[in-house]
Amino acid sequence: MAEIEIRNVAKRFGDYQALHDINLTVADQEFMVLLGASGCGKTTLLRIIAGLETATEGEVWIGGKRVDHLAPKDRGIAMVFQNYAVFPHLTVFENIGFGLRMQKLPNDEVKQRVERTATLMHIEQLLKRYSGELSGGQRQRVAVARALAMEPDVILMDEPLSNLDALLRMEMRAELKGVLAESKTTAIYVTHDQVEAMSMADRISVMHQGKIVQAASPIEVYRNPSAVFVAGFIGNPPMNFLSATPAGDGKWQVAGNVIDGPHAKGPLQFAIRPEDMSPSESGLTATAKVVEPLGAHLLVTCEVDGKIFRAVLDSDLTVKTGDVLTLAPQADRVRWFNPETTLAVA
Amino acid sequence: MTTVATDTPMTDPRKAGRYVYAAGVFLLCAWVIVPLYFLLINTLSSPEAVNAFPKSFVPEFDLGSLTFFAGFAGMLTALKNSILVAVLTMILSIAVGAPAGYALSRFDFRGKEVFRMLILLTRAFPLPLLALPLAVMFIRTGLDDTIFGLALVHTTLAMPFAVLITFSLFSGIPLELEEAAWTLGCTRLTAFTKVVLPLILPGITASAIFAFVISWNEVFAAAVLTIENRTLTAFLLTNLDTSPLHLKFAGGFILVVPALIFIFAVRKYLFAMWGIANR
Amino acid sequence: METRYLPYILILPVTLFLCLFFLYPFVLVAQQAFWTDSGWSMQNFRDVTGHWKFPISLKNTLYLAAIVVPVQLVLALLMATMVRNMKKGRDLVLYVWTIPLGISDLAAGIIWLAIFEQSGFLNSMLSGLGVVDKPINLLTYQNPGIVFIAIALAEIWRATAIMLVILVAGIGLIPKEYYEAAEVFGASPWKRFTRITLPLLRPSLSTALVIRVILAFEVFAVVQAIGGTLFPVLMSETFNYQFELLNSGAAAAVALIILAISIAFTVLILRLLRVPKGATI
Incomplete structure (x- = not known):
């Protein structure tokens, strides 16, 4: 049972403010992903939770206990590092058993727990090897096994898959998700890879410039981004934006079309995901600039109202460069943002 | 053709x-x-x-020649003194220098650059010269003509190297390994002894040997600071004009032998040490 | 928290050590040099520089450095480039070449004495070849040139290794791609050496030169073993003042003069070989 609570945490490195007033609660057994571009503060936040970094301000609570004054070893956490940090002078067995030995557990219990987690991570045949004799994927497994063997309340992962090749990453993603769900541990997972975040998380905290912009379930973050940054960061190709001027009574003028929208003061930004449009009789007039057949879909980069505008269309359609399309946005998928505050407008 | x-x-x-x-x-x-x-x-x-x-x-x-050398009055004592001073220097310079090397590689602290400059500066100094005033100071403190007193001076000679070499060695151990140990139940100290130390031991040995050689070869300070308890170099130097050729050559040979062995033992580290120390 | 003070605790022993055995004696040397019975004065310096042996020992020290250091630099560069392209036996060759690194100046002096003394190997060779019919005493007042050559050879033999090690390490830091790129653009091996190796090696070159030059001004035991009193140098003057003449004020003054020369050359070398910011590897 371990809920994590972060209260008003801020971190400054000299003049540089790495984190601004972070508040976040991670429920027991929840899989929370901290997602953001490099330098957004996600790793700093993770390291503050782990105790490898001290917060300038604020409190960290784990399992109802305030821990921000404790050493990493006293916080009930385990961590998986980006470069695995598998000890080169120890065998795989001793690596996995390292934390257990530090707890001075009896030999047979260490052996039992090491073997169990090694089997769980499918590395039971590697126990006698040294880290130099392992592939990147195998080292990754050792690092995860070492953390799991501790049976921690909380497991912290810092871009654990970023050094693996694409295929292995996909495989490990699914496996890690399964193993963690089974172990019933609370997990915080840092990544810059939105696919990883979407596929693994119970909840995603999108971070930008030292702040959490939105913390919500993957589908919520995707469908209802709370800010322009989230909308642009999540989804590939990214969301399209067009400026909208008020046309009275909840109607908005977008690239020569009048579209239903919120009752708000203008101007606003109209936003739509590329896959939420289809060719139709009426809609946005788009001139195709680049046509990329991707097999499953057709990605068309067009120009609407003098702006780049992407549409993911059915691959059966034939579109050539220079064609003029009329694209109708799916009404329930249209989102609106205030260009001043960059926040979503309901 | x-x-x-x-x-x-x-x-x-x-x-x-x-x-x-x-x-x-x-x-x-x-x-x-x-x-x-x-x-x-x-x-x-x-x-x-x-x-x-x-x-x-x-x-x-x-x-x-070698038996003559061994039988020459005071020669074996001088040899023993040389070994003792060198071993003491080796232990002292690592014990004192390695923590500083660790601090330089792992922490950003105010005054770090000043400290590094001070270390580099000592390397750019004709250090043996400082043996002259130390002779006076040692007489006052009772350290004159002792193995320990000379070892202290030789440690000063070997220290910049010990600090810079251990600095480069520690920098070669990813901080992540230590952090992993902390999250797995180690304190700073146990993480150091269980993870960093085993990884760094061969390199430490190499730099310790380097300190040994520095002390073993040092002539000037040894000649200035010892009278009764001469080291081998000091003994040979002060008897240069009076001792017969075969004594000089046997002594020279005894001086050279450890050098051959030590350079062989540290050859792998020689270049790595300087590669990083230069940056 | 404790981690804030930890680095200071860790550097404390070294700092104390250096204060006690480096800064403090340095202050003492300065004090001794400038202090005479009648108070602060330059008297010690006047005495020392006024002595008839001073110009000779200064000249000897500088000449020796002027010959030895450039030869060592060239040799070390040559050796370092030779091992760079070596495939087989690189480790063995490097080991052999670095052996003198562990050999003290005293031992080196004795080794070269074995060659140059009257019944030594050079005389044996010369008489074997019939050049001389009886061994000649080479290391005497009559042959100052030969004494100088013997000392210079011993110094070159002994102390090229330290430069070699620094330069080999430095060359190892230069990425191979630069050479490949230069080769693609048509640079000859010599051009590659002068246009890539030398400029990129500047930091190592300056370290090597500084260390070598300082050691060159400290030259003592080699000279003592080969030349004895025939070839006075600054360091042997210091030694003499301290032990033969028991004049520690004068010894300190010579020590400070050596120090001043060392610092002047260090600054000069660092200036000449300075690498502009951002132009490092």
């Missing part, structure tokens, strides 16, 4: 170049080894042969 002449010019200059290259390498090796070989001949010859003329260019494998 003509076919041979047209075929070869492509390969010939290259081949010639390779011979010149090989000959150059060989000559430079000989340049280092031949003088050592001469010393070996002299050491393994009887005192009479050492003083005779002309010299033979092969040793006669007579231990006369």
Whole structure:
């Protein structure tokens, strides 16, 4: 049972403010992903939770206990590092058993727990090897096994898959998700890879410039981004934006079309995901600039109202460069943002 | 004739170049080894042969010179003193220097650059000169003419190297390994002893040996600071004009032997140490 | 928290050590040099520089450095480039070449004495070849040139290794791609050496030169073993003042003069070989 609570945490490195007033609660057994571009503060936040970094301000609570004054070893956490940090002078067995030995557990219990987690991570045949004799994927497994063997309340992962090749990453993603769900541990997972975040998380905290912009379930973050940054960061190709001027009574003028929208003061930004449009009789007039057949879909980069505008269309359609399309946005998928505050407008 | 002449010019200059290259390498090796070989001949010859003329260019494998050396009054004590001072220097310089090397590699702290400059500065100083005032200071503190007093001075000589070498060694161990140990239940100290120390031990040994050699070879401070408890170098130096040739050569040989072994033992680290120390 | 003070605790032993055995004696040397019975004065310096042996020992020290250091630099560069392209036996060759690194100046002096002394190997060779019929005493007042050559050879033999090690390490830091790029653009091996190796090696070159030059001004035991009193140098003057003449004020003054020369040359070398910011590897 371990809920994590972060209260008003801020971190400054000299003049540089790495984190601004972070508040976040991670429920027991929840899989929370901290997602953001490099330098957004996600790793700093993770390291503050782990105790490898001290917060300038604020409190960290784990399992109802305030821990921000404790050493990493006293916080009930385990961590998986980006470069695995598998000890080169120890065998795989001793690596996995390292934390257990530090707890001075009896030999047979260490052996039992090491073997169990090694089997769980499918590395039971590697126990006698040294880290130099392992592939990147195998080292990754050792690092995860070492953390799991501790049976921690909380497991912290810092871009654990970023050094693996694409295929292995996909495989490990699914496996890690399964193993963690089974172990019933609370997990915080840092990544810059939105696919990883979407596929693994119970909840995603999108971070930008030292702040959490939105913390919500993957589908919520995707469908209802709370800010322009989230909308642009999540989804590939990214969301399209067009400026909208008020046309009275909840109607908005977008690239020569009048579209239903919120009752708000203008101007606003109209936003739509590329896959939420289809060719139709009426809609946005788009001139195709680049046509990329991707097999499953057709990605068309067009120009609407003098702006780049992407549409993911059915691959059966034939579109050539220079064609003029009329694209109708799916009404329930249209989102609106205030260009001043960059926040979503309901 | 003509076919041979047209075929070869492509390969010939290259081949010639390779011979010149090989000959150059060989000559430079000989340049280092031949003088050592001469010393070996002299050491393994009887005192009479050492003083005779002309010299033979092969040793006669007579231990006369070495036995004379061993029997010469004070020589064995000097040898023992040399070893003691060098071992003390080795321990002191690592014990005092390694923590600073660790601090330099792991922490950003105010005054770090000043400290680094101070260390580099000592390396750029004719340190043996400082033995002169130390002689006075040692007399006052009772450290004069002691093994320990000399070891302290030699430690000052070896210290900049110990700090810079351990600095580069620690920098080669990813911080992540230590952090992993902390999250797995280690304190700073246990993480150091269980993770960093085992990984760094070979390098530490190399830099300790380096400190040993520095002390072993040091002449000036040893001659200034010791009177009764001469080290081998000091003993040989102060008796240069009075001692017979075969004694000098046997002494020189004894001085050289550890050097040969030590350089062999640390050869892997020599270049790595300087590579990082230069940055 | 404790981690804030930890680095200071860790550097404390070294700092104390250096204060006690480096800064403090340095202050003492300065004090001794400038202090005479009648108070602060330059008297010690006047005495020392006024002595007839001073110009000779200064000249000897500088000449020796001027000959030895450039020869060592060239040799070390040559050796370092030679091992760079070596495939077989690189480790063995490097080991042999670095052996003198562990050999003390005193031992080196004794080794070269074995060659140059009257019944030594050089005389044996010369008489074997029939050049001389009886051994000649080479290391005497009559042959100052030979004494100088013997000392210079011993110094070159002994102390090229330290430069070699620094330069080999430095060359190892230069990425191979630069050479490949230069080769593609048509640079000859010599051009590659002068246009890539030398400029990129500047930091190592300056370290090597500084260390070597300082050691060159400290030259003592080699000279003592080969030349004895025939070839006075600054360091042996210091030694003499301290032990033969028991004049520690004068010894300190010579020590400070050596120090001043060392610092002047260090600054000069660092200036000449300075690498502009951002132009490092």
